[in-house]
Amino acid sequence: MNANLFHQLLSTDNNIILTLIRIVLGVVVFPHGAQKLFGWFGGHGWNGSMNFFKNVVGVPYLLGALSILTESVLAVFLVAGLFTRVAALAILINMIVAATMHFKNGFFMNWNGNSKGEGYEFHLLTFALSIALIIGGGGMFSLDSLL
């Protein structure tokens, strides 16, 4: 990659707000990835999740694998502030795809327990945080700022 472009991708300022956004988004997304990758927190683990993606959701193998890696490995990258923009973009795309799968349940989460599933308002919140990171980068205490 062009060195200049690479630096632009990592460039950020000493902004602690970006640090907060990065850590919160990473910490919220990671448990979902750990469920799918390791079976932590009552999750299905890699095989179970891949089967679920293939048989129930109908997602191709490669996309399922990318989604699991995005929610696990790239969530850790976000917390560390490593390739923040790339990680944030991957999480944004992951969440857009997830949101389309929740459209049928409408906007609202299943707050009263009488809806047939979760809506997409949760995903909208992740859009806001990942867009802010794509614009601003990793901010203070990020590995990006050291590279």
Add this chain to the structure above:
Amino acid sequence: MSTTKNGFVKMVFETDESLSLTFLRFIAAIVIFPHGAQKLLGWFGGYGISGTLGFFSQLGIPPFLGILDILAESVGAILLATGLLTRLSAFGTAVTMIVAVFTAHISNGFFMNWSGQAAGEGFEYHILYLAIVLVLLVKGGGAYSLDKLIAKKSVSDEKTNYELQSAKS
């Protein structure tokens, strides 16, 4: 204009040209408004104001706080969308989220009820919302906010006053 007044204007309205803040503000508004409209107007299958206050009293939330909550989620959402008094509405919705976590969601754990098998919704949603409004509370409304216009006007007023004073002396 007195310095104290100007300091106050600065504290409430001052912000920068950040587009990130605009995104955060819009999405915070878009996500919370339907909740406010449910509670204030009974839209989207909501209870409306009296039904909501009745529900709150069952949770042990006094009407005064209930009304503030309803205003934060409805009027506050419109303030967030326009970027008017961004910090005030960010504060209001932040309090709303914290109260929601501790009155209703903490017992359900972290996760939302994704697989439909949990007793209810967890608090990961509220963490995301709190991060957004905490940013707005610290940094204000950013680009395309009315706060930005007000802050700019206040600075130019100050300049005009200063020029008038200098001209007199």
